[in-house]
Amino acid sequence: MKRAWFFSCIVALSAVLGACNKDGSKGAAPASGASASQAASQPGQTASDAIAASAAQAHGALTAVTKAQLPAEAAETLRLIKAGGPYPFGEDGVLFRNSATMLPDHPRGYYHAYTVRTPGSTDRGQRRIVCGGPRKQTRDCYYTDDYYASFKRITE
Numbered sequence: 235m236k237r238a239w240f241f242s243c244i245v246a247l248s249a250v251l252g253a254c255n256k257d258g259s260k261g262a263a264p265a266s267g268a269s270a271s272q273a274a275s276q277p278g279q280t281a282s283d284a285i286a287a288s289a290a291q292a293h294g295a296l297t298a299v300t301k302a303q304l305p306a307e308a309a310e311t312l313r314l315i316k317a318g319g320p321y322p323f324g325e326d327g328v329l330f331r332n333s334a335t336m337l338p339d340h341p342r343g344y345y346h347a348y349t350v351r352t353p354g355s356t357d358r359g360q361r362r363i364v365c366g367g368p369r370k371q372t373r374d375c376y377y378t379d380d381y382y383a384s385f386k387r388i389t390e
Contacts, residue, residue, distance in 0.1 A: 296337075299377055299386040307351040308377060311363050312388075315348055318370045323349045323358055330364045336385055337376055340366055350377070363388070 301309060314321055321327060330345035337345065344366045352359030360381040366374040376385040 296376070297386050298389045300389050304377060304388065305350065305361070307353070308361070308363060311348050311350045312372050312375070315363070315365055315372055315375075316370055321348065322351065325349065325358070327369075334382070336382070337364065337366070350379075 301312065304312075314326075319327070326348045327346050329343060330347040331342065332340070332345055345364050346366075346369070348363045348365070349358045350361035350363055352361055361379045362377075362382065364376045364378070364382075364385070365372055372388070375388040377388055378385050
C-alpha cells in the first residue's frame with residue numbers, strides 16, 4: 235500500500251517538474267491546428283504539456299449541436315433534467331468536475347452529468363449530457379458521445 239502511494243507521488247512529482255521546464259523553447263505550445271497526438275510527439279514537450287494544449291484547443295473549439303440534431307434519447311434526457319427526474323440510473327445528476335477543463339471554467343459544483351441511453355447497450359454506454367448552473371435548467375448543456383473525450387454545446 236505504501237509502495238503504491240510512494241510510486242504515485244513520484245509519478246505526479248515527475249509530471250509537475252516536467253511541466254516546470256525552465257527552457258522556454260522546449261515548452262512552446264504547438265500551432266493552433268495541431269492535434270493532441272501531434273503535440274505529444276513534438277521533441278522536448280512533456281505529456282502534461284500535450285494534455286493542457288489539447289484541453290485548451292478543445293475548450294476553444296467547442297462545436298454546437300441543436301436539440302433537433304441530438305439522438306432521440308438525448309431529448310428524453312433533457313426532458314428528465316427539466317423535470318428533475320426520476321432518472322434511469324443512480325449516477326445521473328452527479329457532480330461533473332471538468333478536471334480536463336474541456337468545458338468553460340466554473341466553480342466546483344457547477345456541472346452535473348446525466349446518462350443518455352444507448353439503444354442495445356447493456357450498460358450506461360458512453361453518451362452523456364453535462365449541464366451547468368442550477369438544477370432543472372438546460373441553458374448551459376453539453377453533449378458527448380465518447381465518454382467525455384469531446385463535447386458539443388447544445389443550442390436551441
